[in-house]
Amino acid sequence: xxxxxxxxxxxxxxxxxxxxxxxxxxxxxxxxxxxxxxxxxxxxxxxxxxxxxxxxxxxxxxxxxxxxxxxxxxxxxxxxxxxxxxxxxxxxxxxxxxxxxxxxxxxxxxxxxxxxxxxxxxxxxxxxxxxxxxxxxxxxxxxxxxxxxxxxxxxxxxxxxxxxxxxxxxxxxxxxxxxxxxxxxxxxxxxxxxxxxxxxxxxxxxxxxxxxxxxxxxxxxxxxxxxxxxxxxxxxxxxxxxxxxxxxxxxxxxxxxxxxxxxxxxxxxxxxxxxxxxxxxxxxxxxxxxxxxxxxxxxxxxxxxxxxxxxxxxxxxxxxxxxxxxxxxxxxxxxxxxxxxxxxxxxxxxxxxxxxxxxxxxxxxxxxxxxxxxxxxxx
Numbered sequence: 001x002x003x004x005x006x007x008x009x010x011x012x013x014x015x016x017x018x019x020x021x022x023x024x025x026x027x028x029x030x031x032x033x034x035x036x037x038x039x040x041x042x043x044x045x046x047x048x049x050x051x052x053x054x055x056x057x058x059x060x061x062x063x064x065x066x067x068x069x070x071x072x073x074x075x076x077x078x079x080x081x082x083x084x085x086x087x088x089x090x091x092x093x094x095x096x097x098x099x100x101x102x103x104x105x106x107x108x109x110x111x112x113x114x115x116x117x118x119x120x121x122x123x124x125x126x127x128x129x130x131x132x133x134x135x136x137x138x139x140x141x142x143x144x145x146x147x148x149x150x151x152x153x154x155x156x157x158x159x160x161x162x163x164x165x166x167x168x169x170x171x172x173x174x175x176x177x178x179x180x181x182x183x184x185x186x187x188x189x190x191x192x193x194x195x196x197x198x199x200x201x202x203x204x205x206x207x208x209x210x211x212x213x214x215x216x217x218x219x220x221x222x223x224x225x226x227x228x229x230x231x232x233x234x235x236x237x238x239x240x241x242x243x244x245x246x247x248x249x250x251x252x253x254x255x256x257x258x259x260x261x262x263x264x265x266x267x268x269x270x271x272x273x274x275x276x277x278x279x280x281x282x283x284x285x286x287x288x289x290x291x292x293x294x295x296x297x298x299x300x301x302x303x304x305x306x307x308x309x310x311x312x313x314x315x316x317x318x319x320x321x322x323x324x325x326x327x328x329x330x331x332x333x334x335x336x337x338x339x340x341x342x343x344x345x346x347x348x349x350x351x352x353x354x355x356x357x358x359x360x361x362x363x364x365x366x367x368x369x370x371x372x373x374x375x376x377x378x379x
Contacts, residue, residue: 003283005036005290006361021341027368028341032167032318034234034359038272039283042233045275046268058267061087064274068227068242071277078214086243086254089265091197094226094243095122095161098193101257102250103128103158110190111161112144114168114320114348119161119195131157132349135169140311142169142320143177146184153188160190162212165198168320168348168355170313172207181212182219191250193224197241200232200284203292204314213246221247224254229276231316232284234359240265240273291317294358294365301369305376317359324352327379338375340368 011019018028037043065082072078088094099109099122111119113132123130131152135142144166162181165172173181185192194212202209213223228241245251295312298319302310307326310319323331323345331354332344345353358365 003039003286005287006363007037008361008363009035009037011035022336026336026339026341027364027371029357029360029364029368030341030343030355032231032316032357032359033236034317034357035361035364036234036287036359038234039276039280041279041283042235042272042275045271045279049268049271055267058264058270061265061270061274064240064270064277067274067277068244072211072244076209076211076214078211080244080246084244084246084251086245086251086258087265087270088226088241088243088258089239089263089269090230091195091226091228091241092118092122093262094224094241095119095193095195096125097243097254097257097262098161098191098224099123099126099128099159101253102191102193106156107159108154108157109159109161110149110157112163112166114345114350114353115163116167116195117347119163120349129156135166137311141314142166142171142311144181146181157188157190160185160188160192162192162194164194164196164212165201165209165315167195167198167316168318168343168353170203170311170316170318170320172202172204172209172314175210175215178210178212178215182215185222186218191222191224192219193226195226197226197228197231198316199227200229201288201291201317202315203288203295204312207314209315213244222250223247224250229273229280232287233272233276233280235269235272235276238269238272240269290362291359294360294362295319297362297365298356298358298369301373305373307376307379308372317357319356319358321354321356322352323354326376335372335375339371340375 018031065085072080095118109123109130133144133146136145199209213220213225225244230236299312302308309322328334343355
């Protein structure tokens with residue numbers, strides 16, 4: 001079945017955060033939602049649920065939980081139990097709950113940098129200090145440099161926050177790299193929160209996602225794994241996510257922190273998530289082929305523009321572009337004036353970078369490349 005990812009959908013006159021941020025003269029390629037219509041299986045499931053016509057309080061979503069259990073077993077040979085699953089209205093809620101559940105005010109979290117901004121914000125909101133492990137470029141891949149943290153550690157560290165696949169760098173960590181992260185967590189007796197929201201968006205042939213919790217029984221028992229269909233199937237506005245917490249004591253603490261603060265997920269979001277993971281694979285495979293072409297085109301174009309550099313992301317639909325050689329003080333503002341709305345690298349921890357969302361039509365991407373090239377050549 002062919003899906004039309006070239007369809008141009010007007011989002012400027014909708015409730016889109018992405019498209020409403022700028023005026024009509026700026027192409028928005030920042031926040032991580034795609035410009036593609038969600039899969040027909042999701043639309044059909046929502047229509048059917050709407051036709052039922054009653055939207056009372058939802059019960060624990062047993063069908064979604066069964067789908068998650070089956071998905072973990074078939075994709076990763078990870079045999080999880082239904083009671084390990086906590087349904088959440090978003091990954092960001094999971095990050096914030098994890099920080100508050102497993103650290104005290106005087107304690108410290110550890111996270112990579114650059115990284116998805118809520119990693120930093122979740123600690124700041126909870127008034128926890130954070131130590132950041134820098135990413136270093138190693139043979140075209142952004143790798144977390146945990147050994148460099150040794151001089152900064154005080155013994156107050158309680159939580160290691162991982163991002164795999166990595167946002168914004170696009171790295172998919174190999175088993176040996178994950179085992180190094182586990183060894184670090186064991187050495188310092190850390191709980192590990194692994195954000196794996198982009199695990200289905202693998203672009204590099206032959207690369208496989210390995211959930212951190214599957215490394216060993218110890219990894220499983222010290223871990224909180226966060227997953228969601230929201231990025232993969234373009235349903236972020238329907239907020240439904242999952243925390244997998246095998247350790248009963250950790251799960252109890254997590255749920256206790258959540259009680260009375262984080263609401264249950266609404267029934268339409270649960271319907272969409274279930275349909276996505278149960279029936280969305282044909283659409284996903286065509287999406288990945290389209291995103292690979294976009295990625296390859298963007299990487300080639302960026303690396304032919306003097307002053308810009310970009311490594312090829314192994315996963316996600318996000319390009320992490322080094323603009324440090326441009327003769328500009330603020331790359332984000334420079335590109336915005338050229339009609340390009342990119343994510344500021346400063347939000348992730350690197351002010352001289354920008355993040356480009358290439359989850360868009362090829363026509364949009366070509367226009368962005370044209371504007372980018374013209375702007376830099378005019379310097």
